[in-house]
Amino acid sequence: MIKDWLRGVQDFFQGRNGWPLRRVVLTPRRGDFGQLVGCKGHEPLLWLVSELSSPKARYAELLWKAINDRVLHCLLETVHFPWINQEDTPMFVAIEGGEGAGKDLLTERLRRVCNPSTTVFTREPGGTPTGEKLRAVLLDPETDMGAEEELLVFIAARTALVRQVIRPALAEGKTVISNRFALSTLAYQIYGRERNDLLEFLRQLSERATAGLPPVHYVLLDVPPEIGLRRVKQRNDGETRFDAEKQAFHERVRAGYLQHYMDTNYGMAIDARQSPEEVFEQAIQRIRQWQQ
Ligand code: TMP
Numbered sequence: 528m529i530k531d532w533l534r535g536v537q538d539f540f541q542g543r544n545g546w547p548l549r550r551v552v553l554t555p556r557r558g559d560f561g562q563l564v565g566c567k568g569h570e571p572l573l574w575l576v577s578e579l580s581s582p583k584a585r586y587a588e589l590l591w592k593a594i595n596d597r598v599l600h601c602l603l604e605t606v607h608f609p610w611i612n613q614e615d616t617p618m619f620v621a622i623e624g625g626e627g628a629g630k631d632l633l634t635e636r637l638r639r640v641c642n643p644s645t646t647v648f649t650r651e652p653g654g655t656p657t658g659e660k661l662r663a664v665l666l667d668p669e670t671d672m673g674a675e676e677e678l679l680v681f682i683a684a685r686t687a688l689v690r691q692v693i694r695p696a697l698a699e700g701k702t703v704i705s706n707r708f709a710l711s712t713l714a715y716q717i718y719g720r721e722r723n724d725l726l727e728f729l730r731q732l733s734e735r736a737t738a739g740l741p742p743v744h745y746v747l748l749d750v751p752p753e754i755g756l757r758r759v760k761q762r763n764d765g766e767t768r769f770d771a772e773k774q775a776f777h778e779r780v781r782a783g784y785l786q787h788y789m790d791t792n793y794g795m796a797i798d799a800r801q802s803p804e805e806v807f808e809q810a811i812q813r814i815r816q817w818q819q
Contacts, residue, residue: 617697619741620814621708624748625780626770627755627762628799629806633748634706636807637814641704647696650706652684655691666767674720678729681712686736693740702818709733710745710787710794715769718783719776744817746810747788748799752777755799 622630622637638648652662661684664670665677672680685708696703712733717726750758752774759770788796795813797806 616702616818617700617741618702618817619693619697619743620702620704620817621710621743621745622704622706622748622810623708623710623714623745623784623794624799625714625750625752625755625777625784627758628748628750629758629803630706630748632803633746633806633810634704636803637704637811640811641702645700646702646704647692648704648706649688649692651688651708651711652681654688654705655684657687658684666769668766668768668771670768674716674722674725677720678712678716678722678725678732681716682729682732682736685709685712685733689737689740697741708743708745709737710743710747710784713787714780714783718786719772719780721779742793744814745794746813747784747794747796748806749781749785749796750799752781 622634624630634648634650638646641648651658652665653659661680665672665680665684688705693703693705712729717723717729756770756774756777759766785796788794795810797809799806
């Protein structure tokens with residue numbers, strides 16, 4: 528239905544009748560259409576209100592008709608609001624990838640264009656008071672931990688996150704976007720640590736921790752470790768226990784991610800050597816497809 532609306536809007540906007548409206552929205556001045564790109568929350572509505580009360584109010588009637596013709600939806604779509612048809616469609620997306628792949632940047636950009644009342648952002652490990660404490664322990668270069676303890680602590684943090692944040696949000700029909708989730712454990716604790724013997728143990732624990740969740744769509748940001756680790760160094764915000772691992776560890780993590788990507792069909796991979804803008808465009812396009 529939304530597609531039909533948008534098609535109608537597009538026809539209207541591009542056709543003869545849309546000409547005065549095009550003049551209004553394309554004329555550079557206060558409330559310029561160009562400023563709508565990247566705007567947040569209710570700003571498009573405010574913009575329309577300012578249109579209606581501006582000296583160009585002779586266009587008010589036309590604008591009002593246009594709104595009825597779903598132009599508002601066209602505007603929302605144009606300015607990259609990916610959530611316009613998302614009501615009551617719970618969806619769970621994880622942003623995955625190795626060190627320095629650009630997950631934080633992508634998550635931040637998604638946060639800027641998503642409706643805060645229908646989208647919950649979180650991260651792993653973390654996202655709950657307990658999870659954040661466990662995160663500090665897990666990432667601390669001083670922590671001395673074997674592969675088994677490490678796996679268990681990640682699962683403990685995940686169990687808290689699922690119970691306290693993810694499950695309630697999905698039950699309310701919200702979309703959840705998590706900076707890392709279960710795929711990280713497979714890539715780091717199984718492939719990275721070369722502990723294939725822990726795979727069955729992980730599978731059983733994960734089943735318990737994530738029981739009842741819908742399938743997780745994932746966006747895998749793939750970057751060669753030499754590039755990713757260089758980016759981490761340039762960020763200069765402190766090395767974690769994982770950053771400090773040898774390059775071979777990160778090569779295995781990457782291979783684990785890619786293997787999983789090739790074995791499954793519920794995720795997408797993006798070449799994260801590209802610019803953050805290109806990565807964002809590709810990610811948002813796919814997330815929209817998943818929402819439909
Ligand atoms: P990040 O927030 O910078 O990605 O840091 C989290 C670190 O924890 C990162 O190095 C990957 C690691 N990690 C695992 O090893 N296993 C996991 O299951 C998760 C969620 C993260």
